[in-house]
Amino acid sequence: MSDTAVTRKGGRSEFGVALLLLALGAWAIIDALRMSADLASRGPVDARTVPIAVGALLVLMAVLLTVDLLRGGRGEQEGGEDVDLSHGSDWKTIGLLVAAFAANALLIERLGWPISGAILFFGTTYALGGRHLIRLAVISVILSVGTWYLFYLALGIPLPAGILKGIL
Amino acid sequence: MDGVTSLLDGFATAVTPINLLYAFVGVVLGTAIGVLPGIGPAMTIALLLPITFSLEPTQAFIMFAGIYYGGMYGGSTTSILLNTPGESASVVTAIEGNLMAKRGRAAAALATSAIGSFVAGTLGTLGLALLAPIIVKLAVQMGAPDYFAVMVLAFVAVTTVLGSSKVRGLASLGIGLLIGTIGIDPTSGQQRLTLGLPELADGIDVVVLAVGLFAVGEALWVAAHLRRTPLDVISVSNVRMTRDDWRRSWKPWLRGTVIGFPFGAVPAGGAEIPTFLSYATEKKLAREPNDFGRGAIEGVAGPEATNNASAAGGLVPLLTLGIPTTATAAVMLGAFQGYGIQPGPRLLDTHAELVWGLIASLFIGNTILLALNLPLATVWARLLRIPRPYLYAGILFFASIGAYAANASTFDLWLLLIIGALGFLMRRFGLPVVPAIIGIILGPVAEEQMRRALQISNGDVAGLFNTWFSRITYAVILVLLIAPVIVRVVRARRGEAPAPIAPQHANVEGQ
Numbered sequence: 001m002s003d004t005a006v007t008r009k010g011g012r013s014e015f016g017v018a019l020l021l022l023a024l025g026a027w028a029i030i031d032a033l034r035m036s037a038d039l040a041s042r043g044p045v046d047a048r049t050v051p052i053a054v055g056a057l058l059v060l061m062a063v064l065l066t067v068d069l070l071r072g073g074r075g076e077q078e079g080g081e082d083v084d085l086s087h088g089s090d091w092k093t094i095g096l097l098v099a100a101f102a103a104n105a106l107l108i109e110r111l112g113w114p115i116s117g118a119i120l121f122f123g124t125t126y127a128l129g130g131r132h133l134i135r136l137a138v139i140s141v142i143l144s145v146g147t148w149y150l151f152y153l154a155l156g157i158p159l160p161a162g163i164l165k166g167i168l
Numbered sequence: 169m170d171g172v173t174s175l176l177d178g179f180a181t182a183v184t185p186i187n188l189l190y191a192f193v194g195v196v197l198g199t200a201i202g203v204l205p206g207i208g209p210a211m212t213i214a215l216l217l218p219i220t221f222s223l224e225p226t227q228a229f230i231m232f233a234g235i236y237y238g239g240m241y242g243g244s245t246t247s248i249l250l251n252t253p254g255e256s257a258s259v260v261t262a263i264e265g266n267l268m269a270k271r272g273r274a275a276a277a278l279a280t281s282a283i284g285s286f287v288a289g290t291l292g293t294l295g296l297a298l299l300a301p302i303i304v305k306l307a308v309q310m311g312a313p314d315y316f317a318v319m320v321l322a323f324v325a326v327t328t329v330l331g332s333s334k335v336r337g338l339a340s341l342g343i344g345l346l347i348g349t350i351g352i353d354p355t356s357g358q359q360r361l362t363l364g365l366p367e368l369a370d371g372i373d374v375v376v377l378a379v380g381l382f383a384v385g386e387a388l389w390v391a392a393h394l395r396r397t398p399l400d401v402i403s404v405s406n407v408r409m410t411r412d413d414w415r416r417s418w419k420p421w422l423r424g425t426v427i428g429f430p431f432g433a434v435p436a437g438g439a440e441i442p443t444f445l446s447y448a449t450e451k452k453l454a455r456e457p458n459d460f461g462r463g464a465i466e467g468v469a470g471p472e473a474t475n476n477a478s479a480a481g482g483l484v485p486l487l488t489l490g491i492p493t494t495a496t497a498a499v500m501l502g503a504f505q506g507y508g509i510q511p512g513p514r515l516l517d518t519h520a521e522l523v524w525g526l527i528a529s530l531f532i533g534n535t536i537l538l539a540l541n542l543p544l545a546t547v548w549a550r551l552l553r554i555p556r557p558y559l560y561a562g563i564l565f566f567a568s569i570g571a572y573a574a575n576a577s578t579f580d581l582w583l584l585l586i587i588g589a590l591g592f593l594m595r596r597f598g599l600p601v602v603p604a605i606i607g608i609i610l611g612p613v614a615e616e617q618m619r620r621a622l623q624i625s626n627g628d629v630a631g632l633f634n635t636w637f638s639r640i641t642y643a644v645i646l647v648l649l650i651a652p653v654i655v656r657v658v659r660a661r662r663g664e665a666p667a668p669i670a671p672q673h674a675n676v677e678g679q
Contacts, residue, residue: 017597021339028346031361044629045622047356050615054345061339068335075336075598080386081205081250082556084395089596093391097564098585104568105581113569121565128391128557139558147569156222157573 014075018065025058096127112162117144171297174516178524182230182532190227191529194234195536202242203548204559205250206390209239210495210605214378215563217503218570225507226522232500233529237537239496240479241285244472245548248277249402260443261475264460264467269402271463278545279409280417280465281472286538288425288473292480293530295429296487300516300527303488307513312621313632315489317641319614322435322491324645327603328652340599343590344607347372354612355619367579372587374502375574377608380584381601382495383567385591387560392592394556401552404545417469420450424473432481435491439478446474480530487511487523490613495602498609510613
């Protein structure tokens with residue numbers, strides 16, 4: 001492996017993709033092999049065939065991708081209207097987003113969507129650089145309470161009310 | 169004239185006040201959401217799936233018809249007014265469209281795109297209505313091996329035709345097929361890849377998958393690379409075309425329709441190639457070819473019409489064979505499955521009201537779209553200025569509601585995060601998302617057809633290619649796989665540098 005290939009941004013992490021493909025492929029094959037033989041099916045194809053074939057495809061792609069990477073091939077990062085690829089990934093923003101997302105997943109059934117949804121929107125907007133905190137808080141609450149009523153009244157889908165049960 | 173009478177019945181279904189309202193709401197929501205940067209038609213449909221949960225299937229699909237065309241038109245507006253295209257089908261529109269906008273001709277670009285979309289969408293939908301019953305007549309004779317062959321063709325086409333790296337396309341397809349396998353195998357009742365989790369026994373909900381891959385994946389990806397400087401949005405006043413614009417546009421609209429529809433209708437992958445083809449054609453036929461590269465209206469009119477005609481064409485394999493050729497069609501197929509409906513040749517019999525109602529609504533939606541877009545273009549343009557933190561937070565917010573509302577389970581929210589992380593990785597490392605979503609949705613259906621074919625043949629592998637149709641299809645697949653290799657070898661022998669067939673994304677001007 002030449003040094004230039006590795007020093008180029010993201011050079012080494014691409015091997016992680018090959019590793020992920022390998023792991024997924026191995027998972028599919030191992031999971032299929034532990035299944036019992038299917039008595040109902042006739043001939044060479046049963047419930048294990050497709051997972052094994054897909055696993056083999058993934059393992060093969062892991063190998064071919066490694067070869068491609070060693071020869072200097074690089075995955076093309078996706079562009080877009082709001083994407084600026086001139087700097088690396090901003091892990092702090094991602095971390096905050098995931099935290100806000102996880103907070104919602106943990107709190108939605110305890111506190112209810114009107115509260116957890118507001119936390120989610122407030123947290124993600126803050127993570128992305130929104131700084132008018134009071135305006136943001138107001139919008140967050142309006143959105144989460146508004147969507148709760150929209151789903152409840154207009155669509156007939158009750159989202160969790162949590163501790164606000166009886167108030168809403 | 170089977171199609172025409174059925175279509176009239178479809179109009180009878182669609183033209184009730186309440187259904188017209190659904191079509192109208194679909195168009196407005198589809199355009200408004202599709203116009204937002206970073207949101208393509210597939211994500212628009214995925215994000216709006218939850219609001220159709222409580223509707224009857226017919227009404228839901230009438231709304232989808234509106235969302236489908238609305239989302240697509242919204243995407244083109246974005247690419248004309250911003251200088252970077254958001255999705256592959258709008259790449260070509262962005263080239264001349266943005267140049268026109270920069271020269272102060274945004275209004276004409278939007279108008280030719282709106283009217284072109286209407287012309288192509290209407291003719292394309294007419295093509296769909298006429299072609300669908302004919303395809304169905306042929307398709308009812310197709311057996312399991314034939315279906316399996318066509319699905320293999322769809323897999324091969326979507327991975328090899330699109331994108332620059334075949335290894336990455338196939339890897340993405342593999343990931344999709346793997347995700348599609350998760351759950352209880354319907355034939356044998358055995359659990360596959362469920363990790364013993366009861367929540368995974370029924371597989372992963374299509375809303376969670378589509379919203380995760382498109383919405384959450386995209387939001388995380390953009391968040392990691394958010395442009396901190398505001399983009400230059402070009403403002404538009406009133407949208408209209410001059411006499412000269414009309415003269416230069418009407419032929420490209422019709423040519424675009426003719427190019428786009430067949431490409432959409434064959435199960436071979438998307439609007440990318442036909443839009444490039446249309447661009448090249450218009451450039452060649454233009455009276456003033458020098459205008460190309462400085463904002464030629466033909467370069468907007470042609471590809472835009474192509475894009476919409478190909479979208480209408482894409483509904484032919486979706487409705488008659490149950491085979492999606494684009495990400496948007498795959499999400500629609502997922503929506504059908506969510507209602508327990510499997511599109512295929514019998515769909516037109518068993519759910520005639522739904523299908524023809526959907527097709528009639530495509531006409532209606534298209535007309536509403538035209539009526540709305542000419543006066544409302546300035547409003548849509550204003551949506552482009554929405555502050556980015558609010559926009560991407562909103563995407564995550566609505567993605568979370570959708571995923572939760574699908575099954576009222578927190579487990580799905582965690583799953584959404586994992587799928588979103590996968591979507592992020594795919595964008596980071598250049599794995600295309602389309603093969604994955606097609607693999608997820610079509611994989612289980614293909615497996616079922618394969619196993620059915622082998623059951624009929626009593627396990628003999630020849631049962632997969634014992635019909636002339638399946639043999640021809642495999643021959644086509646072979647050509648698709650081998651032709652590029654041969655071309656490359658011949659070129660290498662002649663010592664020519666390999667010329668790209670279609671311009672790559674990197675060549676898009678104004679980026």
